[in-house]
Amino acid sequence: EAGVVQSPxxxxxxxxxxxxxxxxxxxxxxxxxxxxxxxxxxxxxxxxYENEEAVDDSQLPKDRFSAERLKGxxxxxxxxxxxxxxxxxxxxxxSARGAGELFxxxxxxxxxx
Amino acid sequence: KNxxxxxxxxxxxxxxxxxxxxxxxSVGISALHWLQQHPGGGIVSLFMLxxxxxxxxxxxxxxxxxxxxxxxxxxxxxxxxxxxxxxxxVGGSNYKLTFGKGTLLTVNP
Numbered sequence: 512e513a514g515v516v517q518s519p520x521x522x523x524x525x526x527x528x529x530x531x532x533x534x535x536x537x538x539x540x541x542x543x544x545x546x547x548x549x550x551x552x553x554x555x556x557x558x559x560y561e562n563e564e565a566v567d568d569s570q571l572p573k574d575r576f577s578a579e580r581l582k583g584x585x586x587x588x589x590x591x592x593x594x595x596x597x598x599x600x601x602x603x604x605x606s607a608r609g610a611g612e613l614f615x616x617x618x619x620x621x622x623x624x
Numbered sequence: 625k626n627x628x629x630x631x632x633x634x635x636x637x638x639x640x641x642x643x644x645x646x647x648x649x650s651v652g653i654s655a656l657h658w659l660q661q662h663p664g665g666g667i668v669s670l671f672m673l674x675x676x677x678x679x680x681x682x683x684x685x686x687x688x689x690x691x692x693x694x695x696x697x698x699x700x701x702x703x704x705x706x707x708x709x710x711x712x713x714v715g716g717s718n719y720k721l722t723f724g725k726g727t728l729l730t731v732n733p
Contacts, residue, residue: 553724559721602666602667609654609714609718610719613669613672613712614669615667616666617666
């Protein structure tokens with residue numbers, strides 16, 4: 512069975528440009544997370560979905576970040592406009608339920624120039 | 625104070641040594657995860673615990689719910705075990721994940 516699939520793996524953009532990341536969780540997983548990870552740091556939650564509902568988006572910078580999970584399966588995370596400080600790895604993770612085993616994607620590494 | 629504290633932050637060992645990484649937390653939880661991340665790599669789930677002890681190969685994870693403490697042990701450590709080990713707890717009521725800052729393990733040959 513395929514794991515959590517993320518794309519693109521790498522993205523380089525200039526500041527003020529938009530960028531979007533896509534995540535396909537493991538089939539049947541209701542819970543989907545987007546995390547931001549800076550070099551040498553642990554993951555920081557951006558948003559958590561239960562099916563199509565965003566149940567925790569308190570850490571999402573809503574002035575420039577947006578996310579959606581239409582139909583409760585795939586999810587997209589968008590940044591518009593990107594800033595230099597947004598350079599990081601964006602991780603997607605899923606679990607069958609809120610307290611289930613976690614599965615992480617390989618991450619999308621963003622570099623903003 | 626971080627809700628999840630890991631110790632040590634950095635650990636250097638010689639190949640073959642027995643390794644222990646500790647995780648203490650201050651909130652009620654429904655589960656605890658031990659995760660592994662190799663440098664530049666993705667995050668892999670090692671264990672999910674809600675009580676007792678689990679073993680997988682050379683890795684053993686234990687949890688004491690009353691003491692709010694978990695340990696990850698590596699027996700007969702190997703250089704390929706060099707990675708960051710992260711403890712994450714799942715909130716008991718809201719399933720919120722809280723991560724520790726990680727322990728960087730370096731195993732020298």
